[in-house]
Amino acid sequence: MSFPFLLRRLVLVIPTLIGVSIIVFVLLRVVPGDPIMMMIPPGATEDDIDHLRQLYGLDKPILEQYFDWFSEVLKGDFGTSISLRQDVVELILSRLPATIELAVAAMFISVILGTLLALIGTFWSNRWPEIIVDGFTGLNQAIPDFLWGLIFILVLGVLWPLLPVSGRIDPRISLDLVSQFYIAESLIRGEFSVFLTLIKHMIMPAIALALPLTAVISRSLKASLRETMTQDYIRMAQIKGFGPWRILIVEALRNAMIPTVALSGVQFNFLLGGTVLIERIFSYPGIGNMSIGAVIDRDLPLIQGLIITFAILFIITNLVIDMSYRTLNPRVRNE
Amino acid sequence: MNAVLDVQNLYLGVSQNNRYSPILNGVNLEIQRSQIHGLVGESGAGKSMLAKAILGILPNSTTINKGYIHFKGSDLAGMSRYERRQLASRHIAMIPQDPMTSLNPVRRIGSQLGDVLRLHMKLNRILAQERVLELLNDVQIRDPKRVVHQYPFELSGGMRQRVLIAMAFSCKPELIIADEPTTALDVTVQHQILQLIKQLQSETGTSVLFISHDLGVIAKICDYVSILHSGNIVEMQSAINLFQNPLNKYTKNLLEITSHYYRFENAD
Ligand SMILES: Nc1ncnc2c1ncn2[C@@H]1O[C@H](COP(=O)(O)OP(=O)(O)OP(=O)(O)O)[C@@H](O)[C@H]1O
Numbered sequence: 199m200s201f202p203f204l205l206r207r208l209v210l211v212i213p214t215l216i217g218v219s220i221i222v223f224v225l226l227r228v229v230p231g232d233p234i235m236m237m238i239p240p241g242a243t244e245d246d247i248d249h250l251r252q253l254y255g256l257d258k259p260i261l262e263q264y265f266d267w268f269s270e271v272l273k274g275d276f277g278t279s280i281s282l283r284q285d286v287v288e289l290i291l292s293r294l295p296a297t298i299e300l301a302v303a304a305m306f307i308s309v310i311l312g313t314l315l316a317l318i319g320t321f322w323s324n325r326w327p328e329i330i331v332d333g334f335t336g337l338n339q340a341i342p343d344f345l346w347g348l349i350f351i352l353v354l355g356v357l358w359p360l361l362p363v364s365g366r367i368d369p370r371i372s373l374d375l376v377s378q379f380y381i382a383e384s385l386i387r388g389e390f391s392v393f394l395t396l397i398k399h400m401i402m403p404a405i406a407l408a409l410p411l412t413a414v415i416s417r418s419l420k421a422s423l424r425e426t427m428t429q430d431y432i433r434m435a436q437i438k439g440f441g442p443w444r445i446l447i448v449e450a451l452r453n454a455m456i457p458t459v460a461l462s463g464v465q466f467n468f469l470l471g472g473t474v475l476i477e478r479i480f481s482y483p484g485i486g487n488m489s490i491g492a493v494i495d496r497d498l499p500l501i502q503g504l505i506i507t508f509a510i511l512f513i514i515t516n517l518v519i520d521m522s523y524r525t526l527n528p529r530v531r532n533e
Numbered sequence: 534m535n536a537v538l539d540v541q542n543l544y545l546g547v548s549q550n551n552r553y554s555p556i557l558n559g560v561n562l563e564i565q566r567s568q569i570h571g572l573v574g575e576s577g578a579g580k581s582m583l584a585k586a587i588l589g590i591l592p593n594s595t596t597i598n599k600g601y602i603h604f605k606g607s608d609l610a611g612m613s614r615y616e617r618r619q620l621a622s623r624h625i626a627m628i629p630q631d632p633m634t635s636l637n638p639v640r641r642i643g644s645q646l647g648d649v650l651r652l653h654m655k656l657n658r659i660l661a662q663e664r665v666l667e668l669l670n671d672v673q674i675r676d677p678k679r680v681v682h683q684y685p686f687e688l689s690g691g692m693r694q695r696v697l698i699a700m701a702f703s704c705k706p707e708l709i710i711a712d713e714p715t716t717a718l719d720v721t722v723q724h725q726i727l728q729l730i731k732q733l734q735s736e737t738g739t740s741v742l743f744i745s746h747d748l749g750v751i752a753k754i755c756d757y758v759s760i761l762h763s764g765n766i767v768e769m770q771s772a773i774n775l776f777q778n779p780l781n782k783y784t785k786n787l788l789e790i791t792s793h794y795y796r797f798e799n800a801d
């Protein structure tokens with residue numbers, strides 16, 4: 199990995215974030231819906247409303263509001279949530295780890311499962327395993343993540359109540375974890391019973407999020423594996439006497455992964471966006487769930503903070519994707 | 534006779550869109566030990582198909598209908614892929630036509646060569662890497678220590694073909710099939726590559742089946758020549774005899790048409 203590449207990418211992050219913040223800030227103030235109207239108690243006077251408006255700075259012109267907000271942001275202060283009356287940064291940081299753990303779990307599942315399916319479908323191409331893989335892929339391209347979420351709750355939560363349908367952890371368990379990264383921390387500390395309940399809570403939302411992405415990965419990877427398997431260097435490996443699984447995994451997979459990795463950046467971003475609905479459906483305490491609450495309450499500072507957070511997550515995912523693309527492809531590695 | 538490989542009465546054809554078209558119609562080809570055996574024929578004659586049949590990499594649309602490919606007392610034509618791999622993959626190697634596409638683009642030269650040695654010569658990683666350096670040195674690659682860490686795209690076509698030649702000779706095979714190994718290279722490199730194949734062949738005593746439609750090239754390095762025409766070997770002769778005294782009418786024509794391309798160099 200070359201240093202100038204990373205540096206160039208990091209420099210680009212700043213204008214991106216500023217652009218996102220301007221668009222969000224303006225949009226939130228021109229779309230209908232007034233945060234003050236959401237928070238006033240019944241019977242408030244015109245004076246009370248004006249007073250509140252002044253308190254939150256919403257009476258000033260948009261440009262001035264933006265600069266006020268931006269200068270605070272530069273100091274690391276995203277303001278106070280209107281509906282929850284807490285510091286936005288603290289609120290987000292307390293919920294962010296839950297979302298990161300969920301999204302990483304879902305990405306992990308989709309990469310492993312998608313790759314396995316593609317390998318199976320290629321190894322037994324034109325035979326029944328490929329037909330099953332194609333059927334499974336087609337089904338998952340048609341069914342969106344939130345629908346899977348509802349199906350899982352109905353089947354595994356209601357009809358056969360095997361798994362918990364809401365939250366991140368059983369509330370009866372007393373937690374003495376110091377970070378919000380429950381899964382990572384319980385694993386590191388070796389608290390396996392806690393780890394197990396965490397996994398039980400996460401497995402349904404994670405799989406629901408992962409399935410559409412699994413389909414995209416397996417479909418794209420299988421197509422490029424099929425193409426790769428016709429290459430001369432694969433034929434050379436066959437002549438040399440390497441076994442078929444070794445040829446598929448060592449010689450073909452890495453070449454075939456290059457286009458799939460390039461495409462998965464966008465797909466991972468879809469997955470991050472998917473957390474919003476999935477967390478809501480499973481009452482999972484992450485920033486996705488918090489976003490819906492913030493939008494319902496027209497909580498402008500919180501919405502702004504959340505969107506910047508999502509933007510940073512998108513940027514990080516894309517950076518990681520780009521770096522793995524470069525690691526896989528020696529041709530672009532040193533550019 | 535001391536034949537390494539003996540192809541007998543081989544019939545092979547391809548089925549496409551429910552139509553069957555024959556490609557080889559009873560080919561007989563015997564390759565002797567320590568010989569460079571040329572296989573000549575016009576484009577589309579089925580030279581590569583014959584090579585693929587020997588190497589066990591025929592496309593799915595192609596079937597062997599009759600005949601034998603005798604190697605080490607067994608018949609390669611009637612074997613499963615698995616059996617063939619066990620019996621022959623170490624002993625029959627290949628120098629491909631296109632060195633640009635025949636190396637894995639995302640793997641380093643050193644590990645691609647090393648893997649073959651570890652598979653067949655049962656060397657461990659360290660010994661394999663040492664042997665790789667020797668092999669690269671044998672094919673006259675300068676600075677092998679640097680090349681083992683490089684990727685194929687960092688090497689020229691001639692360098693890559695040298696790597697593939699090193700790979701072909703690496704496990705001391707009994708037979709190497711070289712299917713037009715110089716056609717993808719530019720003329721100055723062609724000559725060096727031919728010299729290299731000939732030199733390594735005479736040092737190791739490996740047999741080579743050298744496929745070409747270029748009689749000039751064949752004249753330069755082959756001991757024996759077979760002419761493939763309309764699915765049959767129409768002539769099989771020592772190179773000296775063939776060029777001086779062709780028996781078959783087709784061969785005579787071929788020599789006449791192309792005589793201005795080659796100069797007979799084996800005579801001296
Ligand atoms: N994959 C394939 N499927 C169907 N037919 C094929 C296939 N490959 C080759 N053929 C046909 O088989 C015949 C023999 O082809 P082959 O490649 O062996 O010729 P060749 O003698 O090697 O010619 P060249 O000198 O051009 O390499 C040709 O008529 C060709 O059209």
Ligand SMILES: [Mg+2]
Pocket residue numbers: 580581582712
């Ligand atoms: Mg050919």
